[in-house]
Amino acid sequence: QVQLVESGGGVVQPGGSLRLSCAASGITFSRLGVHWVRQAPGKGLEWVAFIRYDGNKKYYADSVKGRLTISRDNSKNTVFLQMNSLRGEDTAVYYCAKDHDRWDMDVWGKGTTVTVSS
Amino acid sequence: QSALTQPPSASGSPGQSVTISCTGTSGDVGAYNYVSWYQQYPGKAPKLMIYEVSQRPSGVPDRFSGSKSGSTASLTVSGLQAEDEADYYCSSCGGSNNLMFGGGTKLTVL
Numbered sequence: 001q002v003q004l005v006e007s008g009g010g011v012v013q014p015g016g017s018l019r020l021s022c023a024a025s026g027i028t029f030s031r032l033g034v035h036w037v038r039q040a041p042g043k044g045l046e047w048v049a050f051i052r053y054d055g056n057k058k059y060y061a062d063s064v065k066g067r068l069t070i071s072r073d074n075s076k077n078t079v080f081l082q083m084n085s086l087r088g089e090d091t092a093v094y095y096c097a098k099d100h101d102r103w104d105m106d107v108w109g110k111g112t113t114v115t116v117s118s
Numbered sequence: 119q120s121a122l123t124q125p126p127s128a129s130g131s132p133g134q135s136v137t138i139s140c141t142g143t144s145g146d147v148g149a150y151n152y153v154s155w156y157q158q159y160p161g162k163a164p165k166l167m168i169y170e171v172s173q174r175p176s177g178v179p180d181r182f183s184g185s186k187s188g189s190t191a192s193l194t195v196s197g198l199q200a201e202d203e204a205d206y207y208c209s210s211c212g213g214s215n216n217l218m219f220g221g222g223t224k225l226t227v228l
Contacts, residue, residue: 035217037164044121045156045164045207047217059215095163103211104154106175108163 002026002107004096009112012086020081020112022096029077030054033099036070036081038092039111046092050099051079064090086116122147122208124220130198131228138223140191140208146218148189152211155184155193157204158222164207168193195225203227 008020022034036048049070050059058070069082079096093113097105123141130136140147140155147153153171156164166175168184171191181196191210195202208220 044222045209045219047209047219050217061216100166100169100175102170103152103217104166104169104209105164106166106169108165110163
């Protein structure tokens, strides 16, 4: 059974950094495209970033370009989201999700919470 | 990257049908057949219900169906059941290798 598990969330001050991880099991990880999607408290879903199975294509939402970086280590079955220059509006539950076919997500983790606050 | 437009709420009685709309533009919903729908219960991760406008993943009841006309996609839930009460989000790829979600619709089963 395919499973994704996020970790690395926490409380960070504005301007700070955090690195989220998404560990996959039950599937050939090197064939997976992976998305990060976030959800601010009481708000809707917001797509953040996508990385292709080989790491050679990466796409970002305009709201995070230049501050958040997606990467992967296929030897560790893990995708990362490096978050720099964090702002209050980055406060959210961050989900990683497996790309199903084209721009849809069929397996989701349970999420990790990031709180940006002084 | 503007969000797609969904009605904030929808409702229906058990057994009835309800349709939720998702309006985009000619650059996203109208341009690509990569519209998806997700169901989300409070405090839980979203679940894929429909992909590529009208395709159902295995395990999703056929009471859920999707369609598209122009720049508006729709999710129809037939034979409403109490367990269908949840938030529903549409998504569509855009023209610049990005993805956008709708604002979400809270479906209430009366």
